Amino acid sequence: MAHISTDFFPLSDRIRQLSAQAEAAASAAFARIDHICETNSHKVLAAFMAHRVSESHLLGTSGYGYGDRGRDTLDAVFAQVLGAEDALVRHSFVSGTNAIVTALFGVLRPGDTMLSLSGRPYDTLHAALGIGDKAGQNLGSLQDFGIAYKELPLLETGRMDLAAIPEAVKGVKVAYLQRSRGYSLRPSITIDEIEAVAKLVKEANPEALLVVDNCYGEFVETREPTQVGADLMMGSLIKNPGGGIARTGGYIAGRKDLVELCAHRMTAPGMGREVGCTLGENKNMYMGLFYAPTVVAAALKTAVFAASLFGAAGFAVTPAPDEMRTDIIQTVVLNSPEGLSAFCRGIQKGAPIDSFVVPEAWDMPGYDDPVIMAAGAFNMGASIELSADGPMREPYAAWMQGGLTWPSGKLGVMLAAQSLADEGLL
């Protein structure tokens, strides 16, 4: 009776057997994940202790939020955990995009140039940069304020064009990179690579700021971009660092003077970080940070397990099960519209919320092809919770991420495999 828990679900012997093999094959990767989890958990706990977090910090303020000790201490705790001089952690950032754009407007001024080193940034940023189909609509993009945007295309391998960086960063104010692959099949950018890029950028242009979109990257390795030369980084609290408990929000972390500038953009020039009430959200953000390394480990095990199972079943998976990881995203190439739909239906069946919903592809605004999404989350849209989605086009790949707990993540992946098997596709 090795799998009592899964006896609650209609899983065939074949899927159970494939799963057992996939899990056994992943044991070395799991051991590495556990080791990183322990290091990061201790790092978080040490920061709580160093800043003497107490019950009073968990309470909230209203109105202007002057003197909110919980807020100010959480900033300091986050900064220590991320190895940054300073941080702004706010439930009032509506998403990662909001935190990223606040940081860009915080440090860029008219006449400046921003250069993306990692190709085209994440879709939700295009309008803010002044590129894509909303360009020229006077929405208040960087471009509308006279800030130029340039891009270094990725190499055919999907990696950054390191040789081109020294020349390209001349005269640039912000050199920007996105750690996670987003909705592409390129490899994500490891901390070692970010360290190498930081050196290249600073040697060629000591004035340039290295700004990193750290979404999906927190706690996957034992160091963060701000510890290896990034001047600023940003992320979402309904992804890794919110631990599935923060209900909304984002963060900006990095050099003290730059974080200060971002604070003036976040509220109003002159007001900065002195205002901003936390309502009742402090406790969720502290508790989420406390849980985050463990939840990220669960999401990573879920991703490795999916790579192991679907890889063994003959599907193309990236990263490979034993590949070094720097974010929580797993891509599984399902090869057909039926396969992608069946995969997403299975993931949905394993969700604690809305398990009975059947996802279908729909024409999402801004996308060329219909997109199918599976998500059944406690926090709306939280992708640290198990979720999967993909556009209905070749090669019919699903981008899967999250899993609050390893047993629930594993079950979701098993149900996805079963769903494909039921259609004769696995």
Ligand SMILES: *Cc1c(COP(=O)(O)O)cnc(C)c1O
């Ligand atoms: C999630 C994400 C963002 C921000 O998206 P939001 O939905 O606004 O939080 C930006 N970049 C990457 C790579 C992401 O994964």
